[in-house]
Amino acid sequence: MSRIQGSRGATMLVGLAGFAAGVSELVDGELWLWVETVADVVGCSGCGTRAVGHGRSVTLVRDLPMAGRPTVLVWSKRRWRCPEADCAVRTWSEGTPEIAPRAVLTERARRRLAGMVNVDGDSIAGAAAHFGVGWHTANRAVADHTDPRIDDPGRLEGVEAIGVDEKRFLNATPTSRTTYTTRIVDLDRHRILDVIPGRSRDVLDGWLTQRGDHWCAQIRLATLDPAAGYRKALEDHLPQATLVVDHFHAIRLANQAIDDIRRRVQQHTLGHRGRKADPLYQIRRVLLTADERLSEDRFQWMKALLNAGDPDGEVAAAWIAKEHLRDVYRARDKAHARRRMIAFYIHCADAEVPELNRLARTTSCWAEQIFAYHRTGKASNGRVENTHMLAEKIRRNAHGFTNHDNYRRRLIGRLGIKWPTPPTARIRGCQPHSAA
Numbered sequence: 001m002s003r004i005q006g007s008r009g010a011t012m013l014v015g016l017a018g019f020a021a022g023v024s025e026l027v028d029g030e031l032w033l034w035v036e037t038v039a040d041v042v043g044c045s046g047c048g049t050r051a052v053g054h055g056r057s058v059t060l061v062r063d064l065p066m067a068g069r070p071t072v073l074v075w076s077k078r079r080w081r082c083p084e085a086d087c088a089v090r091t092w093s094e095g096t097p098e099i100a101p102r103a104v105l106t107e108r109a110r111r112r113l114a115g116m117v118n119v120d121g122d123s124i125a126g127a128a129a130h131f132g133v134g135w136h137t138a139n140r141a142v143a144d145h146t147d148p149r150i151d152d153p154g155r156l157e158g159v160e161a162i163g164v165d166e167k168r169f170l171n172a173t174p175t176s177r178t179t180y181t182t183r184i185v186d187l188d189r190h191r192i193l194d195v196i197p198g199r200s201r202d203v204l205d206g207w208l209t210q211r212g213d214h215w216c217a218q219i220r221l222a223t224l225d226p227a228a229g230y231r232k233a234l235e236d237h238l239p240q241a242t243l244v245v246d247h248f249h250a251i252r253l254a255n256q257a258i259d260d261i262r263r264r265v266q267q268h269t270l271g272h273r274g275r276k277a278d279p280l281y282q283i284r285r286v287l288l289t290a291d292e293r294l295s296e297d298r299f300q301w302m303k304a305l306l307n308a309g310d311p312d313g314e315v316a317a318a319w320i321a322k323e324h325l326r327d328v329y330r331a332r333d334k335a336h337a338r339r340r341m342i343a344f345y346i347h348c349a350d351a352e353v354p355e356l357n358r359l360a361r362t363t364s365c366w367a368e369q370i371f372a373y374h375r376t377g378k379a380s381n382g383r384v385e386n387t388h389m390l391a392e393k394i395r396r397n398a399h400g401f402t403n404h405d406n407y408r409r410r411l412i413g414r415l416g417i418k419w420p421t422p423p424t425a426r427i428r429g430c431q432p433h434s435a436a
């Protein structure tokens with residue numbers, strides 16, 4: 001016998017088409033709600049004869065939380081039998097599009113879970129806990145709702161400007177090296193287009209080959225990280241595009257030179273690696289800070305410690321070189337930038353510091369791409385950096401992203417797709433949950 005006596009209120013609460021709800025009870029803080037389908041007349045799929053009841057079985061499936069509680073639907077699922085003796089169908093269980101066979105979650109709960117991750121930015125673990133399911137169940141729901149959108153070729157249409165960056169994926173461990181990915185961003189719409197394992201020319205070459213000639217012909221601008229091997233792949237596939245080395249990447253090269261020189265001078269003068277009390281070690285971060293962001297006191301403090309720890313003025317020369325390079329980016333126009341670049345070269349040559357000679361040589365290889373920055377307003381902007389920062393937050397929050405497919409899905413699902421609906425309010429008063 002059914003436990004359901006057709007409670008209209010409970011049925012409306014569940015709001016699942018074709019179902020009626022009855023008794024509910026609390027089990028370990030979860031709301032268990034008995035439901036069943038309302039169809040009494042069912043035809044056999046084989047011969048169309050009216051089926052006869054063949055008992056019931058109980059299926060537990062998790063649904064959207066109700067009244068702030070994790071909710072389990074206890075579905076008293078009907079079995080049917082075809083009365084026709086020669087019919088091949090014999091018996092079957094009823095089904096519903098809202099609950100897949102052997103599902104742990106209802107379809108609407110899976111949809112909502114994917115929305116929590118892709119739209120609201122919750123972690124898989126957080127969304128899984130919210131629904132009282134395991135990580136893999138939650139990840140599967142996200143994959144089922146995200147992968148078709150990622151695979152949709154329309155997602156990559158209309159792109160005219162791309163940024164290509166190398167980004168760290170897995171940190172080094174005692175047994176393995178740091179691994180990297182190449183991230184491709186739409187500079188106009190500030191969306192992640194793709195995340196590919198590796199950071200070589202071949203990796204980018206393969207990706208651009210897959211896009212095809214028509215797609216590549218639309219690209220008029222590409223920014224790139226000079227540290228990775230992307231240049232040749234971009235020149236081969238996007239001959240008509242302007243290549244740009246943006247501010248962020250060029251200054252990073254200069255900052256690396258500062259760090260290298262600081263470590264060398266430190267080792268040379270004190271005979272050990274940087275320690276807390278060492279003058280150069282104390283200013284290691286200030287050296288990388290933009291001049292105009294240093295207060296007068298801070299600047300004087302840095303100068304005093306340079307006097308103490310940098311007898312030949314090599315670290316100071318590196319700091320000035322970095323500021324010269326920053327001036328290039330702040331120039332009024334390309335001609336102005338060229339003059340400032342010459343000042344940078346002269347400074348590096350006069351300093352007679354090997355690391356600065358190397359920095360000047362690297363920079364001169366990229367001079368045209370640096371000057372191109374002045375022709376392109378969009379080459380580097382805060383919204384793209386913001387996208388990278390959000391991506392980094394996702395990477396850190398999902399401790400141990402070891403699977404590239406999961407990583408790619410999370411980044412594109414969250415930062416690469418414009419989902420049609422705004423974030424929906426937590427319906428029926430779900431409890432707030434950790435966003436971590």
Ligand SMILES: [Zn+2]
Nearest residue numbers: 044047082087
């Ligand atoms: Zn039949």
